Amino acid sequence: MDFNLNEQQEMIRTMVREFAEKEIKPIAMKHDESMEFPIETVKMMAGLGLMGMMVPPEYGGGGTDPVSYSVAVEEVSRVDASHGVIMSVNNSLVCYPILAFGTEEQKKKYLPDLASGAKLGGFGLTEPNAGTDAGSQKTTAVKDGDEYVITGSKTFITNACAAETFVIFAMTDIEAGARGISAFIIENSYPGFSLGKYEDKLGIRCSGQQELFFDEMRVPAENLLGEEGQGFKIAMATLDGGRIGIASQAVGIAQGALDEAIEYSKQREQFGKPIAAFQAIQWMIADMAAQVDAARLLTRRAAFVKGEGKRYSYEAAMAKLVASENCMWVCDKALQIHGGYGYTKEYVVERFFRDAKITQIYEGTSEVQRMVISSTLLR
Ligand SMILES: Cc1cc2nc3c(=O)[nH]c(=O)nc-3n(C[C@H](O)[C@H](O)[C@H](O)COP(=O)(O)OP(=O)(O)OC[C@H]3O[C@@H](n4cnc5c(N)ncnc54)[C@H](O)[C@@H]3O)c2cc1C
The missing domain is CATH 2.40.110.10 (Butyryl-CoA Dehydrogenase, subunit A, domain 2)
Structure with a gap:
């Protein structure tokens, strides 16, 4: 496994980061408050080819590898986790089972619209x-x-x-x-x-x-x-892939929270100096960065193994367990670094903290991931 992204994966990362910063960031909080489904930005994601990334081109998809997909979900979720899950569900939970288990007629009928984002799944x-x-x-x-x-x-x-x-x-x-x-x-x-x-x-x-x-x-x-x-077999196989999507979402949320905490700690002054000068804050930042990196490496490993065409239930469960637990922890620390201001809607860490929790629950709770991991080890 190569720890560096290849040229195409890096291109996707840069493109999705720019898009998320420019188009999703300005509307994320408004939609969080109104709960209105962000159809306009979802259409833009479709235009960028983000809704059926791993679907082969003959069925209208991007034909990219699972690592590219993981990177894209991470970058979207770094700015807004709602957009991250909308994308992850369409790719992992709808396109995937039709591609893997569908007849040729079903693939031809449903995949082009789903992969292009003309229809959502x-x-x-x-x-x-x-x-x-x-x-x-x-x-x-x-x-x-x-x-x-x-x-x-x-x-x-x-x-x-x-x-x-x-x-x-x-x-x-x-x-x-x-x-x-x-x-x-x-x-x-x-x-x-x-x-x-x-x-x-x-x-x-x-x-x-x-x-x-x-x-x-x-x-x-x-x-x-x-x-x-x-x-049941189709559902479980689909959720294996979905867990890579949710692990990527968790890594993205955590990275977003870490970025915000670093920025804030350099600006906020107490006792006549930026709070980043205090060792308590430095250590929190170091621990947060280590947790984000550990989660990302496990997530990339799961995506890599999937891309190799090997069985990846164990790797996906481990990635989702660690990424979601670390995400919750990192978001807690990011809010702590923001002090009282982090508890208000003025700062985005408040939303990240709320968004983080779901990653421990859906597509198999953390308890379920532990069951998958231990059942492999105790076989
Ligand atoms: C925002 C959101 C989006 C979702 N999106 C979808 C979706 O698109 N499609 C879909 O099908 N579902 C979706 N879900 C459902 C989600 O996958 C379930 O909520 C999740 O699987 C847990 O099921 P439950 O809520 O019924 O909890 P329960 O199964 O009732 O679990 C309650 C608690 O008991 C624990 N528990 C249960 N059984 C055991 C056991 N044997 N050993 C140890 N602990 C156990 C659980 O880990 C949990 O902590 C979504 C849920 C939410 C909240």
């Missing part, structure tokens, strides 16, 4: 009573001629308010438990599809989480993704 696995225990789905799909009739609901679905295409999961065989789950590609125009409440949240406030309701929604049988009963 969402991923519906979680239900009110099936969170960590994702295998205990209550949504059902019953075959009726050349259609499935899907009934049930999903909760906390990122991008739901703007997405037109979703990858969702439902039981085709209730008796079979997790082995009876199947995956489907659905469209928001299908009769019986509707959206529920728009979540009002602590952080990533403009990333559009809503409930999905399926009231005897009819889905063409050709929209079954993979085979009947393969859904």
Whole structure:
């Protein structure tokens, strides 16, 4: 593994950093307050090719490697974590499973619009009573001629308010438990599809989480993704990749917080000198930098292993665990360095601190990542 980014990866990093600074930074706080989905900047990200980065060009994507993708999510999240997750879900949780498990017809039908960002995607696995225990789905799909009739609901679905295409999961065989789950590609125009409440949240406030309701929604049988009963496997494989996206998001938030803390510590004076002159602050900055770097290296390793075409569940879980835990810690210290001002909305570290928390929860909580890591070690 090369620790340096190659020329193309470095180009992507510079391009995304400039874009995020110029276009996302000025609107991030306004959207955090209003919770309004940032459709205009998401369209701009699509224009830059950020919505289907790893989709091959023949299906309308950028055909880039996972390290480039990780770097792009990091750079977007360094400025705003909401934009980071919007992008990560479309790339990792929607384009990926269609690419990896879809038929040629499904890939041709859905990937070009998703990868170009002409249409946005969402991923519906979680239900009110099936969170960590994702295998205990209550949504059902019953075959009726050349259609499935899907009934049930999903909760906390990122991008739901703007997405037109979703990858969702439902039981085709209730008796079979997790082995009876199947995956489907659905469209928001299908009769019986509707959206529920728009979540009002602590952080990533403009990333559009809503409930999905399926009231005897009819889905063409050709929209079954993979085979009947393969859904749980598809969900877990998809989340492996998603965890690289969320680890990258966590690294980005933490780097953003570190950058702000360094800047503030050089400007803020107490006892007649900048607070950066005090060893307590210097040590916090040093520890923060070490934690960000450690998280980034683990994240890059997971992306690198994925790019090699090898199994990467373990590496992705470790990256997500360390990156999200470190992110929370780093954001806490960044706020501490800002003192009382960091507790106000005048300073961006207040938003980073709120945004950081979700990285320990979604796409598998930190407890779940520990389960994945230990189950590999104790095999
Ligand atoms: C902002 C946001 C966006 C989201 N986006 C999506 C999305 O786009 N698509 C989607 O499908 N889902 C999404 N989710 C759902 C998210 O993935 C779940 O919230 C998460 O998996 C945890 O499930 P839960 O909330 O039901 O918590 P629970 O499963 O109820 O867990 C509660 C606590 O118990 C712990 N716990 C549970 N079981 C065990 C165990 N066996 N051992 C040890 N500890 C355990 C958990 O770690 C956690 O600390 C989103 C959630 C949020 C908040």
